[in-house]
Amino acid sequence: MLAKRIIPCLDCDLGVPGGRVVKGKEFKQIKYAGIPWELAEKYYKDGADEIVFLDITASSDRRGTMTDVIRKTAESVFVPLTVGGGIKTIEDARAVFNSGADKVSINTAALKNPNLINEISEDYGRQACVVAIDAKRRYTGLEGKETVATPQGICWFECSSHGGRTFTGIDALKWAEEADARGAGDILLTSMDRDGTKEGFDIELTKAVAERVRIPVIASGGVGKPEHMLEVFKKTGAQAALAASIFHYNEYPISEVKEYLKNNGVHVRL
Amino acid sequence: MIAILDYGMGNLYSIRNAFEKTGAQVRMVQDAKGLHGADGVVVPGVGAFDAAMRKIAPLKDDIIDVVRSGTPYMGICLGMQVLFDRSEEGKEQGLGLIPGKAVKLPKSVLVPQIGWNELKIKKHISILDGISDGDFFYFVHSYYCIPKDKPVVAATVDYGADVTAVVAVDNICGLQFHPEKSGPKGLLILENFIGGVKC
Numbered sequence: 001m002l003a004k005r006i007i008p009c010l011d012c013d014l015g016v017p018g019g020r021v022v023k024g025k026e027f028k029q030i031k032y033a034g035i036p037w038e039l040a041e042k043y044y045k046d047g048a049d050e051i052v053f054l055d056i057t058a059s060s061d062r063r064g065t066m067t068d069v070i071r072k073t074a075e076s077v078f079v080p081l082t083v084g085g086g087i088k089t090i091e092d093a094r095a096v097f098n099s100g101a102d103k104v105s106i107n108t109a110a111l112k113n114p115n116l117i118n119e120i121s122e123d124y125g126r127q128a129c130v131v132a133i134d135a136k137r138r139y140t141g142l143e144g145k146e147t148v149a150t151p152q153g154i155c156w157f158e159c160s161s162h163g164g165r166t167f168t169g170i171d172a173l174k175w176a177e178e179a180d181a182r183g184a185g186d187i188l189l190t191s192m193d194r195d196g197t198k199e200g201f202d203i204e205l206t207k208a209v210a211e212r213v214r215i216p217v218i219a220s221g222g223v224g225k226p227e228h229m230l231e232v233f234k235k236t237g238a239q240a241a242l243a244a245s246i247f248h249y250n251e252y253p254i255s256e257v258k259e260y261l262k263n264n265g266v267h268v269r270l
Numbered sequence: 271m272i273a274i275l276d277y278g279m280g281n282l283y284s285i286r287n288a289f290e291k292t293g294a295q296v297r298m299v300q301d302a303k304g305l306h307g308a309d310g311v312v313v314p315g316v317g318a319f320d321a322a323m324r325k326i327a328p329l330k331d332d333i334i335d336v337v338r339s340g341t342p343y344m345g346i347c348l349g350m351q352v353l354f355d356r357s358e359e360g361k362e363q364g365l366g367l368i369p370g371k372a373v374k375l376p377k378s379v380l381v382p383q384i385g386w387n388e389l390k391i392k393k394h395i396s397i398l399d400g401i402s403d404g405d406f407f408y409f410v411h412s413y414y415c416i417p418k419d420k421p422v423v424a425a426t427v428d429y430g431a432d433v434t435a436v437v438a439v440d441n442i443c444g445l446q447f448h449p450e451k452s453g454p455k456g457l458l459i460l461e462n463f464i465g466g467v468k469c
Contacts (some may be wrong), residue, residue, distance in 0.1 A: 001428065002385040003406055044453070049386060067403035075287050080408065080451050125382040173281065185384060205451045214380055239385070244305065252331040269386050269453075 003123045003269040004233055005049035005240035007199040007218060012036050012085075014057045019069050022056070023245050033248040037072040043247060044077040047252040049269060051077055052105065052188075052242060055085030056163065067099040074100030082130055084188075096195045097124060097223060105188055107132040111168055111175070114182060121183030128216075131179040134160045135172035135205055136192035146173035150204040158203055164192055173208055180213040187213060188242065191221035198224025201210055201232040201241075210237030218242050226252055226260045233266045272464060273299045273308035279348060280316030280361035288450035292457055294464045302332035308434075310464060311336055315348030319372065319413070322348050330365060343442045344397075344463055350437070350444030351415055358432060359413050368439055370417035374391045380431030382412040386426030387427040387447075395424045395438045397462040405455050407435070414446060 010021045010033075021033040033039065040051045051073070055066050073264035083096045084105030093104045093116075110116050110131055120129040135157040137150070169251035176187050189209050190222060191202035201219045210217040216239035219232045223243040232238050246252045258268045272289055274283050276298045289296045289312070297304065305311055311333075315322050326333070337343050345353045354364045357372035360438060364371075375381045386406040397418075407427075414433045417423060425436040437444040443463070449456035 002387055005386065045451075052339075074284060076291070078284070078291070078450060078457055079445055079453050097281060098282070098283075100287070102284070125410065126382060216385070 001267055002239070003049065004238075004261070004266055005218070006047070006229070006239055006254055006261075007050045007052055007056060007242040008043045008048050008254065008270065009052040009220070009242050009244040010036055010039055010245060011054050011056045011068065014055060014066055014069070019066060021248070022243070023248050026081055036066075036069045037076070040073045040081075041076045041250075043254055044079055046168065047258055047270065048079060048254050049240070050080045051083060052084065055083070055142075057085075067095065070096065070099035070101050071208045084130070084132060090116065090123065093120050093124070097128070103128050103130050103185065105130040105132045107134065110158060110179065111161050111170060117184055118183040121185070126183050126185040129184050130186045130188050131176075131184040132140075132188040132190065133172050133176060133179075134164055134192050135202075135267055136160055136167070137202075137205070138237045146208075147173050148173075148204050148208045150223040156159065157208075160192060172205075173212055176209045176217075177212050180215050182214060186216050186240070188218045188220060194222025195220075197218075197222050198245075198265075201236075203232065203235050206232055206238050207236040210239075216240060226257045229257060230261060230264050230266065233261070271295045271297055271308055272310045273297050273304055274312045274314065275305065275321070275326075276300055277313075277315075277329070279325065280314065283438045284315055284448075284450045285312065285314050285346070288457060289460055289464070292461045292464060294460070302329050305329070305332050305336050308336070308341065310342040310344070310348065312344045312423075313349035314346045314461075315352065316410075317348060318359060319348065319351060319357040319364075320362045321357050322352055323360065323362035324362065326352060326365070327362070333365060334367070337436050337442055339400070340441050342463060345442070345444040346450075347411060347448060349444060350414060350446055350451055353437075353442065353444050354415055354417070357390055357413055359436075363409060364463065366443055367439060368415075368422060368444070369419065370415060372413040372415050374413055375411075376430035383409050383429045383433070385409065386452075387429060389401060389425045389427060389435055393421070393424050395436075395443070396465075397438070397443055399462050401455060407449070407452040407456060409435075409447045411446060415444065452468070
């Protein structure tokens with residue numbers, strides 16, 4: 001049986017030499033969390049099953065991807081490395097793979113040009129193409145949408161692009177199915193409603209997507225404590241859980257989180 | 271010196287880094303000349319069986335020579351599958367160093383297998399020194415090897431079938447998973463290999 005994966009996400013600001021990992025809600029109150037490859041190595045040694053770098057400068061400033069950071073990281077991190085942020089074309093993806101990344105994560109570019117999923121998957125294999133979906137609950141305009149009953153009422157989920165700054169009108173549940181059909185290897189599913197709140201994952205969203213696709217769903221957005229990870233594994237079909245801030249500053253070390261999950265019956269790699 | 275065969279099948283950056291991390295001297299080689307004289311030969315590979323065989327076929331005699339001379343040889347992922355006679359994935363002949371074939375993973379599971387799976391050790395071999403039953407390794411593949419002689423299987427994983435994960439015949443070993451992406455346990459296998467151990 002495959003292990004459930006615990007994935008730290010490092011939001012990288014490449015606007016300074018060498019780059020830095022930042023922590024902050026919506027680009028305000030940004031706090032410095034560390035040097036990308038140093039933090040990645042620390043998480044690797046502490047038992048991360050995969051590392052995700054998200055280039056948060058790329059989309060707004062149209063910067064190139066983080067070749068140097070990837071190269072340096074790949075020298076000391078021996079688990080799969082995913083890189084996202086600002087990847088718009090197969091050439092952008094190729095540059096990231098050539099630097100030593102194993103997977104790319106695409107969001108805005110895939111929404112604009114869904115065929116990019118097919119291209120990456122055909123050239124590098126399904127496992128190399130992560131489709132990131134940033135979904136927000138909508139309680140109105142339900143007609144023609146895939147709806148889900150939640151304790152807060154019936155809603156649908158809208159995809160956002162450009163790091164949450166633009167809304168597309170695209171139905172996230174339908175989009176997840178399309179991404180699967182086109183050859184995505186994972187769905188990295190972030191709840192816009194929960195992201196940054198530390199109140200736990202959007203269980204209804206995660207469950208609904210995991211039921212509609214055959215590929216693994218990585219739950220993201222809202223983790224504040226290990227209990228939230230346990231909840232998402234117990235109540236949904238998520239295969240992985242991603243978190244950023246709880247791992248920074250040693251709030252909850254990865255090894256402790258995994259130990260806790262294992263003691264509560266979740267199949268994890270220790 | 272470990273020779274890693276770069277025959278144009280996938281990015282070898284990680285495998286090189288992983289060997290260097292264990293302290294090995296590594297050389298990337300593209301041709302037969304590079305294979306001879308190496309203390310160990312590693313053949314990685316990601317992609318389709320026929321494409322790999324068409325690229326590796328011109329080196330077949332040299333690979334057989336190197337193996338016969340007793341040099342430790344490691345095939346990883348597709349580099350393991352090409353050690354066999356053939357694959358359901360293609361029409362080309364394999365290297366035929368281990369009797370058997372590669373077959374597609376069963377329909378009952380999601381293909382490719384992508385992720386961390388638990389090793390079930392069938393027999394002890396020295397490249398698995400320090401590896402225990404239940405240790406996790408990182409897999410990405412759609413086909414798996416079925417050797418004719420079952421005793422060459424050193425470890426399997428459960429994925430819709432008893433999927434061969436490690437084979438060992440004399441100085442040849444094959445790994446279906448990616449040791450370079452399997453964390454400290456993966457690096458340990460590479461260390462065991464460069465320790466000059468007989469697989």
